[in-house]
Every structure is written in structure tokens, then in C-alpha cells.
Amino acid sequence: GAVVSQHPSRVICKSGTSVKIECRSLDFQATTMFWYRQFPKKSLMLMATSNEGSKATYEQGVEKDKFLINHASLTLSTLTVTSAHPEDSSFYICSASLAEDEQFFGPGTRLTVL
Amino acid sequence: AQKITQTQPGMFVQEKEAVTLDCTYDTSDQSYGLFWYKQPSSGEMIFLIYQGSYDEQNATEGRYSLNFQKARKSANLVISASQLGDSAMYFCAMSHSGGQGNLIFGKGTKLSVKP
Secondary structure (H helix, E strand, O other): OOOEEEEOOEEEEOOOOOEEEEEEEOOOOOOEEEEEEEOOOOOEEEEEEEEOOOOOEEOOOOOOOOEEEEEEEOOEEEEEEOOOOHHHOEEEEEEEEEOOOEEEEOOOEEEEEO | OOEEEOOOOEEEEEOOOOEEEOOEEEOOOOOEEEEEEEEOOOOOOEEEEEEEOOOOOOOEEOOEEEEEEOOOOEEEEEEOOOOHHHOEEEEEEEEEOOOOOOEEEOOOEEEEEEO
């Protein structure tokens, strides 16, 4: 089956630093990747939709300069949280779409900003 | 605007019994897809079942079935013969145009299976 990986699974960083999270589709080419954020005990919130080779489409209220998304290849998308602050602490999940039929989720990355 | 509502923040079920998790939705689209995901404490999202808005029969996947009532705009998940490993958060989600493209999630229901 299709597998999506995320790295790192957990990261702790100091306030003001930038953190990069990688999302990879391991055995298929994903034309579209999605980034979600999940607050504790709350639902997933779509942050942005990323298509290979083009700029990401951000949801309303998500700061483009804060959450930089790069979808450089059909198997890799990265989310960089720039100048992270404690309020950015969250669980970030990516998913990858195989055509329009299926979407596969990564295992998530838990970010803690001190 | 599209919206997913899960009214049960938490549910308990006895092992081996069946449980229904509620999900209602609101959309003006004619074509849409409904999904259920399981999220264990590890955080990963596990796809369980899918129902297309034009599918006439309710979807089934092993112990999971989706009770799709289009007129009522409900898509309840039924888990039969509950197992301890079923304890998790369950999210109902909806997409435009039937595919998984852009999902809107409900707030989730935490299911606890008692031995």
C-alpha cells in the first residue's frame, strides 16, 4: 500500500529558531500534498495545499511567511516553521494524494517550542 | 459552506459489542465524499472507510460500515464486535467532488472500549 513518511517525528526547539518538517511519499508519486495542524484534543485544520512545482495554496488565517511550504518533487514536500514560538507547538500532519482517488496520511510530527 | 458535525465528544462501548459514531454534514455540493479516519494515541491518521455521495449502497470494510442517509445528511460509522484496539479518536471528514482532495474534518469522537 501507499506509504507516507514524515521526519522528524518529534522536535523540540528554542523560541526563534526555524524547524523543517519533511513529508515523503515512499512508493508513489504524489501530485498534491496537504499540510494539517492539530491542536490537542481538537480536529485537524488544513493549513495549505501543495502541488509539485507550484506555490502552495494557503487556507485563510495561515501565515504564508510563517509556514513555508516547498513541494520540490513528486515525492517530497517540506514545511518550515520560521521563527517558531511556543504558540506554534502542535501536531503537524501531512498527507499525499494519489490522483484524485486516495489520500494517505503521514504519521505526524510533534513540535514543541520552548 | 461545508461543515462536519460530530456531536459525541466521547463514547464508551463494551468489548465485542457494536457501536455507532455519529456524523452529520452540510454541503450544497451535489458530488462529495465522506470519510472516516481513526487516530490512535500515536497520532497517525488511519483511513477506515469511504462513501461517495452517489453510491447507492452503504460502504462496508470488514468490521466497519457506514450508515449513509443522504436525505438526513448523516454518515454514521458503525463498528461491529469492538476490540480493545479500537480505542482511539475517530474523525469524520468530507471532500468536494467525491475525491479526497480537500478534506474538512469534524471535531472527532473519542472511543473507549472496555474489557
